[in-house]
Amino acid sequence: MTTDGGLLADQRRALILDLVHRDGAVKVADLVDQLGVSDxxxxxxxxxxxxxxxVRKVYGGAVARTASAEEPAFEAKTTLAPATKAALAEAAAAQVQPGTVVAVSAxxxxxxxxxxxxxxPGLTVVTNSLPVAELVRARGDNGPALLLTGGAPTRSAALVGPLADQAIRSLHADLLIIGAHGVSERAGLTTxxxxxxxxxxxxxxxxxxxxxxADHTKWGVVGLSSFAALTDLDCFITDQALPADARAVLxxxxxxxxxV
Known part of the structure; x- marks a missing residue:
């Protein structure tokens, strides 16, 4: 086994994997500096x-294997970790005060x-999620008031685009509850x-x-586009299986x- 920069090849590759899992992606130039090895x-x-x-190689570096531009359908995700989702949902719902306006993402x-x-009691739910809207609408007068943003639906049943964005910009919510396809230290929340x-x-x-x-499996996953930095968040709710290094970052x- 060859060495370079004082490290065995397996040691270097383990360090590279740690960086990919932490940040979602690495650049060749940065690795040259950090590892003290050749290009x-x-x-x-x-x-x-x-x-x-x-990992998956890209121009100038590599990304986490889970990083992709593939958008899973809503139905395909409903069967993933239902017990964890339930625990996260209970913790998030406990943050909601009666009589407030709550935005809920897709x-x-x-x-x-x-x-x-x-x-x-007394909630108004603003959402760009068709399933969330149907859930609230089905409760009728016995549930929260509903405001649906409008827009064009995605495979994940989210309403997006200029119509949705314009409607949302005219509103003010007390609280937003939002999920993510992936979370990482550098990329933040991604889809x-x-x-x-x-x-x-x-x-x-x-x-x-x-x-x-977001549950712990989202950590280190990087989607195509970032929509929030970790510092933009007032609260992050996840499960106990989150790795220690990720806990420290969050x-x-x-x-x-x-x-939870």
Whole structure:
């Protein structure tokens, strides 16, 4: 096994993987400086990691294998980690005060939160999620008031685009509950859909407080487009399986970290 910069190849590759998992992506030039090795050595390491299926090579570096521009359908995500989603949803719903305006983003975790808001008195729910809107509408006069943003639907059943963004910009929410396709230290909250990212930015700008809800499997995943930095969040709710290094990052970056 060859060495370069004082490290064994396996040690270098483990360090590279740690950086990819932490940041979602790495650049060849940055790795040359950090590892003290040649450009060719870094590229050989990335080639080896890509062949092993650990990273995906891109121009000038590599990204986490889970990073993609593929947008899962809402139905495909509903069966993922239902017990964890339920625990996260209970914690998020506990942050909601009666008589307030709550914005709820698209996504299955946000949907799970919405299901627990139906009996909170005096709520107004603003959403760009078709499933959330249907959930609230089905409760009728016994549930929250509903404001649906309008817009064009995505595969994840989110309403996005100029109509949605314009409607959201005219509103003011006390609280936003938002999910994410992926979360990382550098990329923040991400989604595979560019239009959804823009609509999520509008939701964040419209809200007095923002709570992100995402289970530990989202950490290190990087979607195509960022829509919020970790420092934009007033609270991040996740589960106890979140790695220690991720806990440290979120504790430092967010106003509050809740583990359930």
């Amino acid at each position: 060719m050595t870094v590229r050989r390491d990335l080639d080896a990691l890509a062949r092993a299926g650990r 996504g299955t975790t946000a949907y799970a939160v919405a299901a627990r808001l139906l009996d909170i 595979p859909n560019l239009a959804e990212a823009q609509t999520n930015r509008a939701l964040i700008a419209s809200a007095h407080r923002t709570i992100a809800v 504790t430092e970056s967010c106003a509050e970290l809740l583990l």
